[in-house]
Amino acid sequence: MSETLTSVREDETAPEPPLPRDSIGKTVVTTLDECVVEIVSDSGEGAQRCGQSLGAIAARMGNGVWTVEIIPAEIQPPARSIAGASGNRIRLGAKRIANGGDGVDVVVAFNEQVLLGRVRSGELKPGCTIFLESKWRTHGDPRIAAAYRETYEELVELGYLVIEVPFEALCKPIVPDPRRGKNMFVLGLLCSLFSFDLKLAREQVRLTFRKKSDTVVRSNLALLEAGAAWAEGNLDVKYRIPASRAKEPQIVVNGNTSIALGVLASGMEICAMYPITPATSASHYLSEVFERVGGIVHQAEDEIAACTFAIGASYAGKCAVTITSGPGYSLKQEAIGLAVMCEIPLVVVNVQRGGPSTGQPTKGEQGDLLTTIYGSHGDAPKVVMAASTIEDCFYSVITARKIAEAFNMVVVVLSDSNLATSQQPFPRPKFDEAWLAPPIDQSPVPFGTKPYDWNPDTGLIRRIVPGQPNGMHTITGLAHDRDGRVAYDPVINQESIRARSLKLASLQKTLKPPPVFGDPEGDLLIVGWGSTRGAIEEAVTRARDEGLKASSTHLHFLQPLQPGIKEIMQRFKQVLCVEQNWCDRPDDMMIDENNRRYSALAMMLRSRFLVDIDCWGEVMGQPIKPGTIHDLIRARLA
Template identity: 60%
Template sequence: MIDATATAASPSASTPPSVLRVPEHTVEIVSDSGEGAQKCGQIFAAVSAKMGNGVWTVEIIPAEVQPPPRVPEGASGNRVRVGSGPVTNWGDQTNLVVAFNEQVLLSRHRVGGLAEDAILLIEEMWATSDDPAVVAQWDAAMEELSSKSYRIIRVPMQEQCLTLVDNPRKGKNMFALGVLARIYGRDMDRIRDQIGHAFRKKSEAVYTTNVSLLELGYHWAEQHIDFRIDIPLEPMDTPLVVMNGNEAIGMGAVAAGFEICAMYPITPATSVSHYLSEVFERFGGIVHQSEDEIAAAGVAIGASYAGKVALTITSGPGLALKTEFLGLAIMTETPLVLVDVQRGGPSTGLPTKVEQSDLLAALYGQPGDAPHVVIAPATIEECFHVMVTARRIAETFRTVVMVLSDANLATGVSPFPRPTLDARWQAAPIDLAPVAEGDKPYDWDLETGLSRRIVPGQPAGMFTLTGLSHDEGSKVAYSSGIHQKSSAMRSRKLAVLQSLLAPPPVHGDEEGELLVVGWGSTKGAIEEAVDRTRAEGLKVSSVHLRFLSPLEPGLKAIFARFRQVVAVEINYSDDPDDPFINEENRRRGQLAMLLRSATLVDIDSWTRVPGEPLRPASIAETIRQRVHSGGAA
């Protein structure tokens, strides 16, 4: 239904609004940069979570820091998926948009993310602008939007806000929040609390004005919007916290007892250091911003060698630069935790967009044989806990642990159960018993490859650590026997770690037609797609890997119980139907390559690099195609 010409629907006060009861709804709030749509979206999401809805928020970020006003590429705001139960991913299409001008609305239309029947609430002041160019843009936009069956509702935001404030540019976001609160039945007391929290550093007057604008929007919607949307609440008993994946990594670093994070600015990893820079000193830690990516790795390794395990964070290009130092840490068995928040690549690639294409570089990027641990959190909650795991493994196994997050987790915001802290997470497993004369810095246990770590300051422990091939005493040794032995000792540790892991749980039945294998941030979308297609009767299950090196045990046995196995990832692979592509030259996704080599199972690959998270609907579609074709390509 197109309602572009009429002003807002004006139901008489006596007509009760129609109530649309839905299991989930996805809402976007978009404005020019600086108009506060993000704050509106954040409060809407936080209050929805507090009331008992599941929530997954992603930021809509303009490509430039200060884009000009009223241009599609300047769209700034939030996309909030709200559901009855837990929401594990950003979902599919947007159902309702609040836009502060028609140009930012166009940008959302053009990326194809809006549902065919989406409801669009649009600030109407531009339609009657004194500037004929603006009116012409408005008309052209309405024409373009008419290609879909959107329901367009004009909202007099400016006009309404002017009744309360002189400069509505700073107030429309609260008016919009009020409109959304009425439509979605959000608890106004909780919203007022949240506004108080958001403006806690501002004056009482600021709070009062914002609340007045909120209430103005609420009452306007009460009188002028003829529908309500009801997403049933399922409040959880457990206390929740809400944050994005990078904040979770930062908090996890604190919980794990790290005391230094050495970094160099790079998107999308840097916000971990923003969080830590704000709080770390209160915990006795520091963020050291190095002169470059290489130095950040070096400072972390130096600190770790000196007795504490340090953290360095980066994204793809930085991982490349740190490579030589990573080899040194592995060779010298110096514990180190590196977080790679992946973005699109290669090269500068897509700095703000999600991709999972650093997997093979993380696993095999270091020249020489350089065995180390690679783990990937699958949820925002796991971003917190993975840091504790990573530090513990790095110290126990005297090795490098790489943590592969990505831009989807980094910027996604979703609540999760408040972690129960354990002070043991912080204990340093450094054996400070006196070093006896003759004790060696690489006194490898011949079965496990594990050895005691000696740190500077310990009398009788003095040795020179070296990246050259070395014997148990860290003496430079080029003999073939020593190199064979030390290589085996470093490699053995991975097998020992694997022996401590359990096979991954299967989501769905233990056997069936198709098994989807994923890793990292795609877990929510993959499992939602599996659930949808299982509900359609398809015999599909999924497995999600956290450990990429060593791989979790038992994979081959799990794969054998399914007729087809497909790895689903956000990295590039050749489509088998593309020109020149055949079975011998087809480049598969990175996890598929890894699993094929590890298991000799004919694992297929379905990957996309759209610069955005995978949608459950696209994964479900590939599941259907594969099940229906019976595995025939």
């Protein structure tokens, strides 16, 4: 390695390394409250790794961080295509950050086409700083060179500050394939730009490449240093985002990894799944680590098999989880009904994506709420929870298993593609043995114990597991009596449906009202669920800072609903559901009071509480921006 470095340094053809400049006094250090950075490239150029590393370094610095993956729908989209942008958005802040923010302040782009994609979709703030790979300007193909120049002109025209950087040329002296190395160069550049501690950056690089050889680690460190040095020498701006380091250890993972860690921690032993975007990465990570703690990830032959496999395992005593996304969830519906009917505890994770049908596999949406609550034919009551943060993803699995086993119910945990791929630090969980309890119990049951001895008040039953002496019985998806025998008696049918329904009410009695973010009363209450929480609360904060009387509440339990929601709503003049699913726009010509379709949660709340709840939603495939909601609040309260 050192040999290569020496020999390359002597290579006269390499561009001059930037000379140290006496920039003290010339570099302006601007203090920012927050900043949104994006790194975009073709697939395989390491932009995602660069962004994740930057986020992790910022978290180490003590900054608030939220990272969002920019993922093309195809595995290998054509190079230099507008729709092929791959990379990462990193929102850095002085305080805790809970969403990806509004517009981008700084972009690093490895080609102008992928950048154009971001510009066209309105992601860039006016005046945004752009670092653009300049090698295309002199590309051998005149069409490419022309396209580059044309775009460059356009960007300058639009008022962006475009800084052309020959990234690959600068990396060439350090690594043989600069296409793959420039991401760490950029990381160094950005660390310098944001005045990050290079020591932390080095540690992060070592961690990132811990599975690679020493040579790889060393060359990446060299790239990092070179990037930082280049920035020191060539830029006359620097930012500083005040940070306060957490007192407790934090973990930085995305929502899917968080779910997988939650599965580890929950004491479950079996995860049955079938590949589906965007849920699969949770199973990928779980497959890597589950066996080490005695767990098994079973990739079944289809979604139905995955679900029924999990049901079989749960029936046999080991509550199992199946992780899926919308289309898979639809396929599982019949089996979920079976678990409901047989009162088998089961955890289902639905990482929602755009729908209907195949919809938008890599994009987020909150479109599955009603199908999870009301799906499967007949009256099939099940518990539905939603994670609203990365941390929620972890604990929701533990909670879900507990409820599933205590109530012998199906518990669906809703996440979505926004949470799945976003990273945010949260306090490192402190393991508790109680998470794993109760273990499987093979103690004999007293003679005469009935498998469906519904408690008349609560609807609860005591679970009997195969292997328990004296407990033999057959469970069935057919209507059945307290012994589990097929019931031909209409009264028994009604009694059993009542009991299964009653369990939801029982669970509801153990829940507390949702907290209100902001004042407990005012002019406008925004109600949300799931991944929109960060954006809603940020928008509410902005509005309140302007003196508007807006508050919000966020629901973790969608079925049963937490108590006290009606009382909360009644303390506000207006109630607005903000969701990332479709609701008709009242100003559309065809839409009126009689035909307007409300967003999912609004529909539920309206029907339950007879309160005139309005709704707003969009299905753009990307997280709703705080600014959008802020505008919404202002429009309502102006």
